[in-house]
Amino acid sequence: MISIPSEFFNRRFFHETFGKRVIHVEAPHLSKNQLENHLRKYNSTCYCITPVNYDYVRKNLGCSLSKKEFHAFLKEFYSSIKRKGINLQLHVHISQELGKVPFSTKRKLIGGAYNFFKDELKITPKEIVYGWTSFDDDCINISKSLGLKSVTYKHFHIYDFWLKQSKPYHNRSVDSRQKMVSKIARGKILDIGFADNPNYYLRGEVTGIDMKKTSTPNNYSKCIVGNFNSLINSKIKESFDAVTALEFIEHIENPSEFFRNCKKFLKRGGILILTTPTPYYWRTILGNLAYPKGRATIIPHLHDFIPRILNNVAMSEGFEVVDVKNVNSKIPFVNWQLLYVYKKK
Ligand SMILES: [Zn+2]
Structure with missing residues (x-):
């Protein structure tokens, strides 16, 4: 019988194997402890969702917090992991249909996420990863003007909600x-x-x-x-x-x-x-x-x-x-x- 690890048939296998040191943080409200443990263990870089993506999180990841509570929660959680020496960078979901999104909205989302890092976390982010790897020249230019390097290739990563046993399924x-x-x-x-x-x-x-x-x-x-x-x-x-x-x-x-x-x-x-x-x-x-x-x-x-x-x-x-x-x-x-x-x- 051919011997192939059964995980090969699992879509997440490669990411889970090779992507431990890069995390896309989408649902810290669900994955809090698991996320923190993982970050410490693998010294991972965290690409973090910010309050500008509240609607996305609420709709896709079952968040019952109000917008204000979500903002306060992220501020507290990210500040605490920052103190533990974790590298935090930006993760921003713009849209899967960028053609329909006005420039001003893109600027508002990227700028808002950047300001959240600067004002609330006292972090100057260096990099940005776009949700669904969906970006265009506008996004790259806006980010560049803020001193951010856009990660435009699909890197191996895991999602914070994968760290939990019961995973909300987002793809x-x-x-x-x-x-x-x-x-x-x-x-x-x-x-x-x-x-x-x-x-x-x-x-x-x-x-x-x-x-x-x-x-x-x-x-x-x-x-x-x-x-x-x-x-x-x-x-x-x-x-x-x-x-x-x-x-x-x-x-x-x-x-x-x-x-x-x-x-x-x-x-x-x-x-x-x-x-x-x-x-x-x-x-x-x-x-x-x-x-x-x-x-x-x-x-x-x-x-x-x-x-x-x-x-x-x-x-x-x-x-x-x-x-x-x-x-x-x-x-x-x-x-x-x-x-x-x-x-x-
Ligand atoms: Zn994402």
Whole structure:
């Protein structure tokens, strides 16, 4: 049998192995102690989020602090790790669509972060890393005028929230699948298993349901804590235009039951939108060959659906297959998630 470390199939492997000395600090409110321990152990450079990115942190990393509290918290936390000799530099999220951002906004964000360091932490930062490695000439020029060197290459790094056992999941693939789903789902929407990654792109009347308790995202009208299987007899039966369940079905025991229950939530003609990993992703194919005995510790999935088989299950439960789309890449084998759209007959 070929011997490849199983972590090879984990996207984070290289960063976690080689990136320990560079940290992107996104969620110090979650990772505080772990972060501090790690910094001391590896003497890492910290590229730090600042209060200018409060909205980004609140939306993506579940921050319940007010803007003022967040500012005060960052000031205190960064000051304390600065005293321990940690090298702090700037991390600023501008936008993933820079073309739509006016120059003045870029200046406000970068300048604001710089001033926070100068005024509140008494640090003159030397470097800046842009969130999502999304930057343009404006960003570089603004930074340069403040004496900051822009780090414009993708360096190996880890995120502070990776240091925690339960990691909020922040990356482009979450973003791309959520955007795709939000373009399809309309009207009254039920979002199943939303708590780890609320979909801030959804528009309409959104109800979230999850076993985990979490605060209600801004664009959701209601959140229910519990198992969606147990809700069927309640008032919300057959009341939804759309049901969405992203990266969910591979975790549950009974996919047929899942379709049956989703059908009960939907109005006639309502749509069900799922995303789930594709078995044709190259790492999965290699992993399947290398680990026929299975390793439940890599990712706790119970299923990996061949599209034709998943569609069979859906059809046998009374759905029509509307669409199957790649989420991450147009190229099969590079793409690792599929989006399925079904319609209740
Ligand atoms: Zn970031």
